[in-house]
Amino acid sequence: MPRLTTRLAVASAAALALGVPSVAAAKTTITMSGSTSVAPLAAKLAKAYVKTHRGVAFKLLQGGSDVGISDVAHDRVTIGNSSRDPKPTDPPGLVFNKIARDAVCLITNNANPVGNLSSAQVQGIFSGSVRDWGAVPNGKGGTIDLVGRTAASGTYDAFLKIFMGSARLSTTMAQKASNGLVQQSVKSDPNGIGYVSLAFTAGVHTASYNGVPCTLRNAKSGQYGGVRNFFMVTRGAATGATKKWINWVQKDPTAQQIVATDWVPLA
Amino acid sequence: MRRMLSAGTWTDQRVERLLGALACTVLALIAAMVVFVFAKAWPSFAHNGLAWFGGGGNVDRQLAAIFDSPSNPQDYVYTLHAWPMLYATALLSGIAVICGLVFALLCAVFIVEFAPEPMRRVLEPAVRLLAAVPSVVYGLIGILVLVPLVGNHVVSESMKRSVAYVVQLDGTSLLVGAAVLTVMVTPIMIAIVVDALRAVPRGWTEGAAALGVNRWRATWTISVRAARPAIVAAAVLATARALGEAIMLAMVAGSVGFAPNPLDGLLFWFEPARPLAATIVDNAEGLSVVPFGQTIYAFAAVLLVSSLFLSLAGWAAKRPLKRYGLAAR
Numbered sequence: 244m245p246r247l248t249t250r251l252a253v254a255s256a257a258a259l260a261l262g263v264p265s266v267a268a269a270k271t272t273i274t275m276s277g278s279t280s281v282a283p284l285a286a287k288l289a290k291a292y293v294k295t296h297r298g299v300a301f302k303l304l305q306g307g308s309d310v311g312i313s314d315v316a317h318d319r320v321t322i323g324n325s326s327r328d329p330k331p332t333d334p335p336g337l338v339f340n341k342i343a344r345d346a347v348c349l350i351t352n353n354a355n356p357v358g359n360l361s362s363a364q365v366q367g368i369f370s371g372s373v374r375d376w377g378a379v380p381n382g383k384g385g386t387i388d389l390v391g392r393t394a395a396s397g398t399y400d401a402f403l404k405i406f407m408g409s410a411r412l413s414t415t416m417a418q419k420a421s422n423g424l425v426q427q428s429v430k431s432d433p434n435g436i437g438y439v440s441l442a443f444t445a446g447v448h449t450a451s452y453n454g455v456p457c458t459l460r461n462a463k464s465g466q467y468g469g470v471r472n473f474f475m476v477t478r479g480a481a482t483g484a485t486k487k488w489i490n491w492v493q494k495d496p497t498a499q500q501i502v503a504t505d506w507v508p509l510a
Numbered sequence: 511m512r513r514m515l516s517a518g519t520w521t522d523q524r525v526e527r528l529l530g531a532l533a534c535t536v537l538a539l540i541a542a543m544v545v546f547v548f549a550k551a552w553p554s555f556a557h558n559g560l561a562w563f564g565g566g567g568n569v570d571r572q573l574a575a576i577f578d579s580p581s582n583p584q585d586y587v588y589t590l591h592a593w594p595m596l597y598a599t600a601l602l603s604g605i606a607v608i609c610g611l612v613f614a615l616l617c618a619v620f621i622v623e624f625a626p627e628p629m630r631r632v633l634e635p636a637v638r639l640l641a642a643v644p645s646v647v648y649g650l651i652g653i654l655v656l657v658p659l660v661g662n663h664v665v666s667e668s669m670k671r672s673v674a675y676v677v678q679l680d681g682t683s684l685l686v687g688a689a690v691l692t693v694m695v696t697p698i699m700i701a702i703v704v705d706a707l708r709a710v711p712r713g714w715t716e717g718a719a720a721l722g723v724n725r726w727r728a729t730w731t732i733s734v735r736a737a738r739p740a741i742v743a744a745a746v747l748a749t750a751r752a753l754g755e756a757i758m759l760a761m762v763a764g765s766v767g768f769a770p771n772p773l774d775g776l777l778f779w780f781e782p783a784r785p786l787a788a789t790i791v792d793n794a795e796g797l798s799v800v801p802f803g804q805t806i807y808a809f810a811a812v813l814l815v816s817s818l819f820l821s822l823a824g825w826a827a828k829r830p831l832k833r834y835g836l837a838a839r
Contacts, residue, residue, distance in 0.1 A: 259713075279795060306799045307578070374674040386670040388661075388680040394574035395796025414568045415678045417765035417782070420792040423760070424653075431658035432680055434670075 271484040276304035277311015277324035280397025281473045282482035285324055286344060288492055289502050299484055307400070312337065314467045315476050321485050323476040326397055327404060339474040339483065342492050344507035346441040347401050347469045348457035349450040350426065354433040355383045359451040362468075363423075365406050368436060371413030376434065383433070389416035390428045398422065402438045406452075442505040462507045473506070526752065547814060550807035557588035562808070565593035569767035573793065577802045586801040594769040596812070598783035601770065602763060603752035606691035611745055613692075614699035615734070621700070622707040623729045637684050641697035645758040651763035652690045657681040677768050677781055684770050685779040687763025691755060695748035702747065705735050706740030715805065738831045747825035750817055756787035764788055786813055 275285055282305045289301040304320070311323030314333035329339050351357050358381045359453075367373040368387060376382030386448035391412070392399040403412065407478065419425045422443040429435040429447050436450075441459060449457045452469050482491050492498050493509060502508040555562055572590045579587045620631055661681020670679050710733045718728035734741075753825045764784025772778050784792070796802045 304798075309580075310799070323683060371675065375671075385667055386674050386678070388678050390680075393792050393795070394570065394577045395793045395799070395802065413674065414570060415674075415766065417678065417680060417682060418570060418792065419765055420795070427653060428680070428682075433653070436678065448638055 246491065257443045270298055270300045272302055273322060273485055273488055274302045274304070274320040275311075275322040275324055275475070276306055276314045276320045277476075278308040278326040278397055279305045279475070280326040280345065280401065280471075281308075281324035281475075282397075283340075284473065284502065284506060285475075287504075288498055291497055291501055292488065292491060295497075296487075299488065302500055312476055315478050318478060321477070322481075323490075325474040325476050326401060326402060326471055328474075336479055338477050338480055340477065340489050340493070341472050342489070343473040343476050343509060344462060344470050345401075345473060345501045345505075346457055346459070346462035346467060347398060347405060347438055347471065347509060348441055348444050349406075349436065349438055349452055349469070350429050350444055350447040350468060351436050351450055352429055352431075352433045353446070353448050356448045357381045357436075357450050359454055361453055362406065362408070365452070366408060366410040369402075369416070370410040371415060385434045388428075388435045389413060389433050390425050390432075390435050391416045391418060392422075392425065392438075393418045393420055396420075398438065400442060405469055405471060406438070440505065441507070454473055459507060470507070513694055537656050547807055547811050550804055550806075551811040553586075553801070554588055554590065554805045554808035555811075556748075559588055562590060562592055563596060564591050565769070566591040568593050568619055572768070573802075573805070576759075576805055577796050579799065579801045583800070588801055588805070590808075592809070592812075594767045594811070595784060595786050595789050597769045598684075598764060599753060599785035599787070599813075599816075601783060602691055602759065602785055603685050603749055605684075605688040605697055606695055606752050607745055607749050609688070610692045610696040610699055610748060611741070614696050614703055614744065615741065617696075618703035618707055619734065622705050623725060623733070636699045637697050637704075640693075641701055643694075645694060645755055648690050648694055649758035649761040652686055652758065656686045656690065657683075657762055660686055660780065666785055669777060669780070671775075673777060673781075677766065679777070679780045680782075682762055682765050682782050683780045684763060684783045687759050687783065690758060690762055691752055694755065694758065695752050697758060698751065699744040699748050702740055702744035703737065706737035709740075710736045739828045742824055742827045742831065746820055753785075753813060753816060753820070754787055755785075756791040759785055760788035760791045765792075 252393075275289075282303060285354075286303055289303065293299060293301065306314075308323075308325040308327045311320070311325055312333060313323075314320045315323030315338060323337075325339065325343070329337070329361065349360055357376075357379055360379070364373070364379060368379070369389060369391075373379065374387055375385070376387055377384040380386075391402065416476065417428065419428060419437075422439045425437040425439050426447060428441045429437045441462060444457070451457065452467065455461050455467045457467055457469060463472050475489055475490070475492070477485060480486075499508045567589075569591060569685050575587050579585065619638075621630055621637075625633060658681060660683060661679070665679045665681070673679065707729075714732050714736065715728045718732050719725070723731075723785065766781045766782045767784050768782050768787070770778050770781035770783050774781065790806055793802070793806060797806060
């Protein structure tokens with residue numbers, strides 16, 4: 244029995260040592276909090292970054308852009324992630340470092356190829372005051388089925404801020420947990436309309452917004468209005484390891500490649 | 511190595527202690543989990559009191575407001591009236607288990623008493639296989655086939671228009687959710703009831719046959735009666751699965767926190783309903799927002815307590831039945 248215990252102890256000690264190889268090495272930890280829409284991109288970037296930059300570790304928290312901005316203003320994190328532009332009411336002394344852009348597209352079923360939607364029309368449809376496709380130019384008729392995201396989603400947040408203005412979202416909207424599910428619902432429902440990131444527009448009809456088609460090119464050129472910026476916000480200009488990291492995110496080709504998978508790169 | 515396996519090392523006493531310790535670990539884990547979930551969920555219950563379980567306002571708007579809470583802990587928003595989700599949970603599991611139970615009972619009687627041998631040999635493994643199909647598979651079939659079918663062909667345009675300003679009938683509905691859930695929970699019930707019917711001593715039904723009772727009557731009055739505790743056990747197990755089903759129901763039944771109204775007649779079946787577990791899955795993205803996470807944990811706490819009560823109710827229902835029949839397995 245005592246021998247068994249010793250063996251177990253030795254084995255577990257060995258496993259611990261193997262599993263956590265570099266506890267002793269001092270690391271700079273960059274903490275980030277904020278936007279849930281930026282978080283997946285930030286996580287992908289950080290994963291690639293630590294492969295080539297051994298001395299840096301990341302800690303990523305989420306909680307909405309406003310949480311990130313307030314956190315960084317109070318020095319609770321190194322970087323606050325934000326998917327909204329700076330506001331005049333933001334605390335002074337913050338630097339918004341733009342890292343990428345993301346287009347939010349309006350999608351309908353292929354059987355219902357509405358041409359263009361103005362912002363007033365989008366607000367009418369998603370606030371529930373327009374309930375029939377007959378009232379929409381080029382609409383094929385029939386009751387409108389609204390498909391959107393859950394309140395916890397960053398795309399929901401962006402949609403409210405960019406497209407809805409002061410209009411209130413209808414409570415009849417079906418809330419899906421992911422871009423892919425919104426896409427699938429609109430794909431199979433001739434009466435559906437939804438909003439998704441640009442990367443999720445295969446197999447559905449993409450409507451123009453205020454006369455501009457939702458394409459990567461229009462998003463890049465800035466003509467398409469449904470584009471939001473992704474920022475990494477710092478308190479004052481970034482320094483040291485943080486500055487190196489943000490520079491890498493903005494300029495390094497590897498980083499740009501990661502951005503280009505689902506988002507609009509800066510370059 | 512040989513020393514470790516030899517009889518001298520593993521005396522009964524040692525084995526008993528070791529296995530006892532393992533079993534106690536399970537208890538400790540459950541206790542720790544309950545404490546953890548309740549500690550996390552407490553602020554949500556404390557702020558709302560009993561109103562938490564009531565209705566009022568739009569539950570999705572309330573969730574959105576909680577998610578958008580200001581970052582200052584004093585200003586956290588907690589107001590929530592979870593009734594539509596509690597109702598949806600009870601409604602979906604109730605319908606699925608009741609429909610499933612009837613079907614499972616008849617199916618099990620057929621397999622045990624009436625099915626020809628070659629058919630029985632195919633049916634039984636097929637039922638057991640069905641019981642093991644992961645729920646996402648059912649969800650995928652639901653969302654790719656059943657939801658568009660109901661939304662585009664069963665629900666008529668005039669039905670949609672009649673409630674257009676209250677709720678949208680797009681196919682994700684109580685009907686599809688309950689149907690797929692029934693298909694999901696029935697195989698387990700069939701398997702359990704089959705085992706129970708088979709365990710009924712042959713002499714009992716043979717005795718009935720000797721008195722001139724036909725097979726169907728003997729089965730119904732003797733075998734099924736004797737198997738009642740197992741039938742209750744099957745229903746409890748199925749309800750537990752139905753209560754906890756999240757992914758599938760999130761996909762096919764509910765995308766809106768809406769309470770289907772039985773007074774709507776036929777439309778009732780086409781209205782969406784989102785149970786607690788599906789709400790947790792749909793909103794897991796926002797877990798890191800403190801008050802929102804606490805609300806999600808409150809849903810989890812309610813599910814935990816309801817499964818506890820379910821076990822208790824099953825135990826209480828079986829006790830009087832056991833006097834007449836066989837013990838449940």
